[in-house]
Amino acid sequence: MDEARKLVSERGDYKYGFVSDIQSDTLAPGLDESVVRFISAKKAEPEWLLQWRLKAFRAWEKMEEPDWPHVSYPPLDYQSISYWSAPKRDEDKPQSLDEVDPEILATFEKLGIPMQERAALAGVAVDVVLDSVSVRTTFKDKLKEAGVIFMSFGEAVHEHPELIQKYLGSVVPAGDNYFAALNSAVFSDGSFVFVPKGVTCPMELSTYFRINEANTGQFERTLIVCEEGATVSYLEGCTAPIRKESQLHAAVVELVALDDAYIKYSTVQNWYPGDKQGNGGIYNFVTKRGKCAGSRSRISWTQVETGSAVTWKYPSCLLIGDDSVGEFYSVALTNNYQQADTGTKMIHIGKNTTSTIISKGISAGHGQQSYRGLVKVNGGAKGARNYTQCDSLLIGDQCGAHTFPYVEVRTGQATVEHEASTSRIGEDQLFYLRQRGLSEEDAVSMIVNGFCKEVFKELPMEFAVEARKLLEVSLEGAVG
Amino acid sequence: MLELIDLHARVGDTPILKGVDLVVPKGEVHAIMGPNASGKSTLSKVITGHSDYEITQGDIRFEGESILELSVEERAHRGIFMSFQHPVEIPGVATSVFLKASLNAVREANGLEPLDAAGFLRSAREKMKLVELDKSLLHRSLNEGFSGGEKKRNEVFQMAMLEPKFMLLDEPDSGLDVDALRVVAGGVNALRSPERAVLVITHYQRLLDYLVPDKTHVFVDGRIVKTGDAELAKAVEAKGYQWVRDEQAAAR
Numbered sequence: 001m002d003e004a005r006k007l008v009s010e011r012g013d014y015k016y017g018f019v020s021d022i023q024s025d026t027l028a029p030g031l032d033e034s035v036v037r038f039i040s041a042k043k044a045e046p047e048w049l050l051q052w053r054l055k056a057f058r059a060w061e062k063m064e065e066p067d068w069p070h071v072s073y074p075p076l077d078y079q080s081i082s083y084w085s086a087p088k089r090d091e092d093k094p095q096s097l098d099e100v101d102p103e104i105l106a107t108f109e110k111l112g113i114p115m116q117e118r119a120a121l122a123g124v125a126v127d128v129v130l131d132s133v134s135v136r137t138t139f140k141d142k143l144k145e146a147g148v149i150f151m152s153f154g155e156a157v158h159e160h161p162e163l164i165q166k167y168l169g170s171v172v173p174a175g176d177n178y179f180a181a182l183n184s185a186v187f188s189d190g191s192f193v194f195v196p197k198g199v200t201c202p203m204e205l206s207t208y209f210r211i212n213e214a215n216t217g218q219f220e221r222t223l224i225v226c227e228e229g230a231t232v233s234y235l236e237g238c239t240a241p242i243r244k245e246s247q248l249h250a251a252v253v254e255l256v257a258l259d260d261a262y263i264k265y266s267t268v269q270n271w272y273p274g275d276k277q278g279n280g281g282i283y284n285f286v287t288k289r290g291k292c293a294g295s296r297s298r299i300s301w302t303q304v305e306t307g308s309a310v311t312w313k314y315p316s317c318l319l320i321g322d323d324s325v326g327e328f329y330s331v332a333l334t335n336n337y338q339q340a341d342t343g344t345k346m347i348h349i350g351k352n353t354t355s356t357i358i359s360k361g362i363s364a365g366h367g368q369q370s371y372r373g374l375v376k377v378n379g380g381a382k383g384a385r386n387y388t389q390c391d392s393l394l395i396g397d398q399c400g401a402h403t404f405p406y407v408e409v410r411t412g413q414a415t416v417e418h419e420a421s422t423s424r425i426g427e428d429q430l431f432y433l434r435q436r437g438l439s440e441e442d443a444v445s446m447i448v449n450g451f452c453k454e455v456f457k458e459l460p461m462e463f464a465v466e467a468r469k470l471l472e473v474s475l476e477g478a479v480g
Numbered sequence: 481m482l483e484l485i486d487l488h489a490r491v492g493d494t495p496i497l498k499g500v501d502l503v504v505p506k507g508e509v510h511a512i513m514g515p516n517a518s519g520k521s522t523l524s525k526v527i528t529g530h531s532d533y534e535i536t537q538g539d540i541r542f543e544g545e546s547i548l549e550l551s552v553e554e555r556a557h558r559g560i561f562m563s564f565q566h567p568v569e570i571p572g573v574a575t576s577v578f579l580k581a582s583l584n585a586v587r588e589a590n591g592l593e594p595l596d597a598a599g600f601l602r603s604a605r606e607k608m609k610l611v612e613l614d615k616s617l618l619h620r621s622l623n624e625g626f627s628g629g630e631k632k633r634n635e636v637f638q639m640a641m642l643e644p645k646f647m648l649l650d651e652p653d654s655g656l657d658v659d660a661l662r663v664v665a666g667g668v669n670a671l672r673s674p675e676r677a678v679l680v681i682t683h684y685q686r687l688l689d690y691l692v693p694d695k696t697h698v699f700v701d702g703r704i705v706k707t708g709d710a711e712l713a714k715a716v717e718a719k720g721y722q723w724v725r726d727e728q729a730a731a732r
Contacts, residue, residue, distance in 0.1 A: 188622065432568045434552040435528050436562075436582035436638070446581060450572025450621070 033057060033164050035083050036185050040162065042084065046161060047209050056098075056174035056184030063178045069341040070370040070402055071310050073283060076248060083186045083219075110473050111248040111466060139203070146202050148232070149194040153221050156192035157359025161471065162196055167225055171254035171291045171318070179250040182286045187221035187252070190332035195230035206235030220251035226261035227267055228294065234424070235463060250285045259294030259321065264302070266459055268467055270474070272305035278337025278366075281309025288315035292324035292353075300327040301344070302458045305465045306474045309338060319353035319381075326355040329458040331467070341413075343372040343390075343404075348414070352383035359390040360452050362471075363399035364478035365403040370402040373418055377409040384414040392422045393451050395478050445472045481506045481543055481677040482527070488537035489526050493685055495536070496522040498702035504646075507674040511688055512681045513713060514699030515721045519597045521565065523699070524650040527679075528562050529555050555590035559645030563635035563652050570622040575634070576604065578622050578642060586642060601711065607640040611667045629660035636667035647671065653687040663727040665690030685717035698724050 003467050019183070027035060036057045040050040065076075094100050108118045138331060149160065157164050174184035195201050226232055236253075249271070255263045265288075274281025284307075289300035301315035317326025328344040346355035361369045369392070377384045392401030403420055425447050433443035449468055456464045482504045489497040496519040504510045506638040514520045526533050527540060529552040539546050547555055554629065568580065572693060584594040595603075608615050623631050632652055639647055648682040652664050668691055680691060686694070688710060696713040700721065705728050706712065 367576075426568065429568050429570055431530060431552065432564065433566075433570075433578070433582075435556055435584040436642070437553050437556040438582060439553055439585075442581070442585065446573055446578065447570060450570060453572050 008318075009456075011460075025083050026150045029080045031078055031081070031083055031186070035440040036316045037281045039084055039186055039188070043157070045101070045157055046307075048165060049157060049426045052174070053168070053185050056181050057186075059175045060178065060181035060185055062103055063181060064139070065178050067229040068456070069324075070314055070372075070404070071312060071341050071433040072370070073310050073339075075163075076283070081218075081248060084188070084472070107473060111469050120144075133316075139204060142202055142264075144453045147196050147199055148201050149192065150205055151192055153187075153190040153192045153223065160192070160194065164192070167254070167256055167289045171256060171289045172252050172287050177287060179285045180252050183221060183252045183287070184248050185204075190221040190251070191222075192222070193224040193232060193234065193392070195226045195232045197227040198229040199227075200230070204233045204235055207459075208461075218249050220249075222251070222253040222263070223256075224254070224263055225256045226297075228259045228262050229261060229282040230258075231264075232461060233263045235460060236267045237269045238264070247280075248283050248285070251287075253288040253315075255288075255290035256297055257290065257292050257297035257299055257324075261294060262300075263290060264300045265290070265315075266299075266463060267305070268459075268463055268470065269303070269307050270470060271297055272309075273307050273336065273338050274309040276336050278309060282307070282336070284311045284313065286313040288313060289318065290316065291318045292321050292326060292350075295321040295350070296323045297321050298325040298327075300329070300362045302327075302329040303457065304331045304459070304463075305340065305342065306333040306335075306470055311338075311342055311422040314343050314345055316347070316373075316374075317353065317355065318347050318349065320349045321353075322350040323352050324350055325353070327458075328355075328357045328359070329433040329455040330359045331362070331370060331452045331455045331471070332360070332363070332473060333362045334369045335474060336365040336367065338365075339368045340371045341372055343370075343374075345374040345376070346385070347374075348377040348381035348387060350381065352385075353381060355386045357386070357388040357390070358437065358454050360455055361390070361392045361401050362395065362448060362451065362475075363392065363401045364395035364475060365399060365456065367399045368402075369400065370404060372404040374406040374408070374417065375418075376406075377411060377416065379410040382411055382413040384411070384416075386414075386416045388416075388418045390418075390420045391451070392420075393448065394422065394424045395448075397424075406457070406479070441472070441476065444478065445477055447455065448475060483541040484523075484527075484536040485524070485541065487535065487540065489522060489535050491522070491533050492697050494595045496505070496533075496702055499528065499538070500703055501569045502697065504564065504679050505679045506677055508694040509672065509678040509680065509691065511691075511693040511713060512679065512704075513683070513685070513716055515697065519702040520699050521611075521650060522593050524562055524648050524681060525638045527555075527648060528552060528560065530609060549692055553585070557586055560648065561639055561642055561644035561646065562648040562650060563639060565624050565631075565651040565654055567626075567631045567635055569624045569626075571624050574619055575616040575622045576600075579604070579638060582638070583641060598623050603641060607637055610640060610670060611637045612663050613637055628655040629657065629663075632656055632660065632664055633667070636664055640667060640671060641670070645676055647676065649678065649682075653682055653684060658686075658709055661687055662690055685713045688713045700725060700728075 035051050039360060040053055172180050174181055224234060255265060257263050271282045271284060292299055299317050305311050315328060319326050326346050332340045334340050344357055357373055359371050361371055363369045371390045373388060375386045375388060389440055390403055395400055401422055405418060407416055409416055425444060429447060430440060430443050433446060434440060448471055456467055459467055484500045484502040487497050487500040499619060512520055522533060535548060540548060542558055580600050587594055604618060605615055613633050626634060653661055665687060692710050696708050696710060697704045698716060706724055
């Protein structure tokens with residue numbers, strides 16, 4: 001804390017108007033080196049991490065924001081964003097569910113969100129939430145018993161600095177891309193998971209995260225490492241529509257799997273997509289990458305993206321270890337004026353590596369969706385195999401679906417298969433189902449669920465049930 | 481059970497039905513035969529409530545009440561079932577999933593409890609035997625890759641499961657060989673009852689050898705021009721639609 005005070009007084013000009021009470025302040029908007037130092041000091045980080053952040057910041061300053069995605073959004077003013085905000089004080093939060101927007105509660109009902117989670121997800125003051133403390137304690141004990149490390153990134157920097165130092169930036173280097181650089185400079189917090197040799201994490205790492213979903217920051221940093229023979233299934237997000245404080249979300253997720261390890265990372269994202277005219281939604285610009293470092297390692301990404309105004313992400317796999325496997329299963333929905341440019345990159349480097357890509361895009365309203373995928377097979381990646389299937393479903397005639405597949409193969413000993421299809425929900429399909437007694441909305445849901453089946457079956461079960469309901473809710477009003 | 485009263489309908493600006501009067505009482509099977517472009521398939525679309533068609537005059541009454549204001553699914557809930565001439569394929573949706581949802585939607589609309597999985601499967605297996613459909617079809621995506629005969633038999637199977645009051649069969653014989661024809665007719669005959677009515681729109685008389693109608697109506701130029709019994713169908717088959725037209729012209 002003293003360091004932070006020192007920094008404030010050194011800045012003399014108070015150009016950014018720091019609030020005097022440092023314990024619970026919010027940084028005024030703006031980004032320069034002093035902001036980076038402020039964040040690092042606030043978290044009492046070791047010197048090496050501060051330097052890492054500064055290096056990223058300096059690199060970011062020299063970079064230009066990419067403009068090649070098939071999305072458009074008003075230019076972001078990075079100087080008008082605040083890069084640090086203290087958690088909301090309890091007095092400022094709703095004190096009970098009665099104070100929460102009834103529309104949000106109605107959605108929770110439709111999605112079947114369990115009662116005891118609604119308060120937490122709606123951001124109700126923590127001590128009103130029943131059972132959250134006891135849930136967390138049981139969880140932590142079980143993990144401790146198994147030897148799994150699961151804590152916030154900030155805590156991990158202090159308790160396991162050697163692990164952080166070893167793996168941070170090893171999959172997504174700070175200079176990788178504009179948003180990764182930004183994230184590396186100003187990331188607030190996130191999750192750290194470490195599963196030691198031979199351990200299968202005894203539970204899906206999700207419940208804990210769900211309860212904290214409403215409080216996740218705009219620049220999350222997550223790192224998951226599985227040692228030899230270790231396994232973990234991690235769930236990010238939830239189906240509840242979350243309103244975030246800030247508009248830009250540029251997270252970075254790094255996964256590292258050693259020999260025979262398996263990391264399954266599932267995401268369900270339903271962040272505020274903007275109003276029906278497309279104003280005010282969240283920009284979800286994420287860099288997610290997995291490194292199959294070890295032989296026979298495996299990383300699976302499964303995502304159901306239905307929220308945000310603009311989604312821009314390519315969860316990817318570097319298939320370095322021989323016989324390693326990378327998988328990407330995705331359902332992306334764009335309705336009203338949402339836009340998505342999403343896909344994956346599978347980079348085959350080791351021998352006999354395999355990758356599977358199943359992408360299902362659903363576009364409705366005025367939604368615009370693009371699948372962008374790269375399958376790269378390096379010269380030494382003999383025996384590489386890839387299967388890609390990307391399907392688009394259009395609902396109505398005002399939306400768009402686009403596909404940008406990139407395939408680069410530099411060895412004669414590889415098999416790469418690509419299938420794509422585009423279809424519309426046919427009037428006659430709807431008429432047929434309605435003539436059998438189903439309402440138009442139920443008919444659309446049925447067709448859409450059939451379309452997404454292959455991806456939903458990859459989701460952990462409870463998530464799959466929720467994901468189906470989520471699609472139904474998100475498609476309300478899409479037809480007619 | 482079903483009454484069409486001076487029914488006029490058009491699609492876009494084109495009038496297709498030009499004053500149809502028809503009464504199908506409970507317990508009876510009526511057949512409609514007519515040349516191509518006479519408007520017979522419009523008739524089935526209009527009865528089921530397809531939004532492409534606009535009723536410009538007249539009424540459709542089901543069990544005494546007008547159904548013009550009811551949506552497609554509401555008419556289905558009342559007990560109107562149409563066997564489609566070209567059943568659609570719906571990839572990714574298993575036949576069993578679809579049928580169970582349909583059954584339960586109709587039950588719910590009528591204040592009944594949904595059918596449980598075991599009950600549904602038992603009933604399904606029994607009824608599939610009736611139309612000689614292999615039970616593996618239950619797990620396949622709806623109509624996907626089904627042969628013409630399988631699709632038509634699937635329609636009759638659904639009918640057997642849903643047990644509707646009014647069965648509208650839109651050219652159930654098109655594309656079928658004589659064996660399949662017999663199976664389809666057999667399936668429909670098994671559902672005949674004093675409480676149900678059937679209206680079958682057919683191109684050829686052959687089906688009516690197996691599904692013998694109580695009345696036959698000849699449909700020409702958007703109207704019913706002649707009504708008779710099962711023998712009329714045979715006469716039309718033998719003499720052609722021109723014979724009917726000539727008869728009409730001579731009568732004027």
